[in-house]
Amino acid sequence: MSQRFGDAHTVHKLDALEAYLNAYSTALKNQGFRLLYFDAFAGTGDIQVGDETPMLQTVDDYQPFVKGSAWRALQLGAAFDEYIFVERSLKKFRELGRLKDEFPAIADRIAIENGDANESLRTFCAETPWHRRDTPHHRAVVFLDPFGNQVEWDTLRRIADTQAIDLWYLFPAGLGVHRQIRKDGTVHFQHGDPLDRILGTSEWRTAFITQKIDDDLFEGARSRSAKVADPVAITEYMITRMRGIFRGGVLDEWVPLGSRNVHMYSLIFAWANPSRAARALAQRLAKGVLRSSNRGRLK
Ligand SMILES: C[S@@+](CC[C@H](N)C(=O)[O-])C[C@H]1O[C@@H](n2cnc3c(N)ncnc32)[C@H](O)[C@@H]1O
Structure with a gap:
C-alpha cells in the first residue's frame, strides 16, 4: 500500500532530491569516500499524490502514484x-x-529503522567515523522531509557539526511556523515551545511579531501586537540562523512549495563541510538541480 499526500510540489521536491543524489554520487565516485544516504522521514517508497496537508485531505481514488524518496534513492x-x-x-x-x-542486488546496503528521526540522526551523526584516519572518510546526504514541525534545531546542529553532511531540508515555513502565529501576534500556548525547538531560539517572537501603539481618544495609548512575518521572511530568518551553524554554508536560493498556490514549505539546502572544494561542489550541484525551479533568493 502507498501513503497518501502531496501534489505537483511533491514531485518537484523529489525530482530535485533525485537529481542531486545522482550528481553528488557521480561527482564523488572513486574519490575514496564511503557515501551514505540518510532519509529521516522515509515514508513507504510510494506516494499517492493528493494533498500534502494532512488536515486538508481531499484524496480520491483516481490520483496517480509517484515514487517516494526511498525508492528514488535506491x-x-x-x-x-x-x-x-x-x-x-x-x-x-x-x-x-x-x-x-x-x-536485491543492494539489499545488504539498506538499513531500515522504526524510530524517531531526531533520535536516529543524533546517533548517526555521533557514531559515524566521518574523519577517522583508519577508515575511508565518510560523506552523507541527509533528506529531512517532515509533514510539520518535527525537526529539532539541535538535530540540525549535530548535522552541521559533522562537517561531512549535505542537507536537503523541507522547512515548514508556512504550515509549521507562519500558521502557528495568529494575525494578532498571539500564539496558542501549546505552540510556542515547539516553535522554539524548530527555530532553536525564542527570539523569533521579536522578529515575527511587532508591538503597535494605537492612540485611543478616550483610553489613551494602547499597545497591541501583530504578526509581521510571512513564509518568505520566515524562510530567510531560518536560512540566516542555519548559516550560524553550517560552516560550509546554506544556499542563498530556496524553493517555495505548497498546494493550491499556498506557500507551505521551503526546500533549503545546506552543507556542513567547510572546505573550499566542498563549497564549490555543493553550490554547483545544488544550483544545477534547482535551475528549473521557481526559486526564492535571500535578500
Ligand atoms: C512527508 S512524509 C515523507 C515522505 C517520503 N520522504 C517520500 O518521499 O515518500 C513524512 C513521513 O515521516 C513520518 N514521520 C513523522 N514523524 C516522524 C518522526 N518523528 N520520525 C520519523 N518519521 C516520522 C511519517 O509517518 C511520514 O511517513
Missing part, C-alpha cells in the same frame, strides 16, 4: 555504500521492508 543502485531509512509509523516501516526485495 534506484541509483550501488551509487551509495549505505542507504538508511527511518520511519516512525510501524505500518510504513513494514512496507519499507519490501524495498529490500525490490532491490
Whole structure:
C-alpha cells in the first residue's frame, strides 16, 4: 500500500532530491569516500499524490502514484555504500521492508529503522567515523522531509557539526511556523515551545511579531501586537540562523512549495563541510538541480 499526500510540489521536491543524489554520487565516485544516504522521514517508497496537508485531505481514488524518496534513492543502485531509512509509523516501516526485495542486488546496503528521526540522526551523526584516519572518510546526504514541525534545531546542529553532511531540508515555513502565529501576534500556548525547538531560539517572537501603539481618544495609548512575518521572511530568518551553524554554508536560493498556490514549505539546502572544494561542489550541484525551479533568493 502507498501513503497518501502531496501534489505537483511533491514531485518537484523529489525530482530535485533525485537529481542531486545522482550528481553528488557521480561527482564523488572513486574519490575514496564511503557515501551514505540518510532519509529521516522515509515514508513507504510510494506516494499517492493528493494533498500534502494532512488536515486538508481531499484524496480520491483516481490520483496517480509517484515514487517516494526511498525508492528514488535506491534506484541509483550501488551509487551509495549505505542507504538508511527511518520511519516512525510501524505500518510504513513494514512496507519499507519490501524495498529490500525490490532491490536485491543492494539489499545488504539498506538499513531500515522504526524510530524517531531526531533520535536516529543524533546517533548517526555521533557514531559515524566521518574523519577517522583508519577508515575511508565518510560523506552523507541527509533528506529531512517532515509533514510539520518535527525537526529539532539541535538535530540540525549535530548535522552541521559533522562537517561531512549535505542537507536537503523541507522547512515548514508556512504550515509549521507562519500558521502557528495568529494575525494578532498571539500564539496558542501549546505552540510556542515547539516553535522554539524548530527555530532553536525564542527570539523569533521579536522578529515575527511587532508591538503597535494605537492612540485611543478616550483610553489613551494602547499597545497591541501583530504578526509581521510571512513564509518568505520566515524562510530567510531560518536560512540566516542555519548559516550560524553550517560552516560550509546554506544556499542563498530556496524553493517555495505548497498546494493550491499556498506557500507551505521551503526546500533549503545546506552543507556542513567547510572546505573550499566542498563549497564549490555543493553550490554547483545544488544550483544545477534547482535551475528549473521557481526559486526564492535571500535578500
Ligand atoms: C512527508 S512524509 C515523507 C515522505 C517520503 N520522504 C517520500 O518521499 O515518500 C513524512 C513521513 O515521516 C513520518 N514521520 C513523522 N514523524 C516522524 C518522526 N518523528 N520520525 C520519523 N518519521 C516520522 C511519517 O509517518 C511520514 O511517513
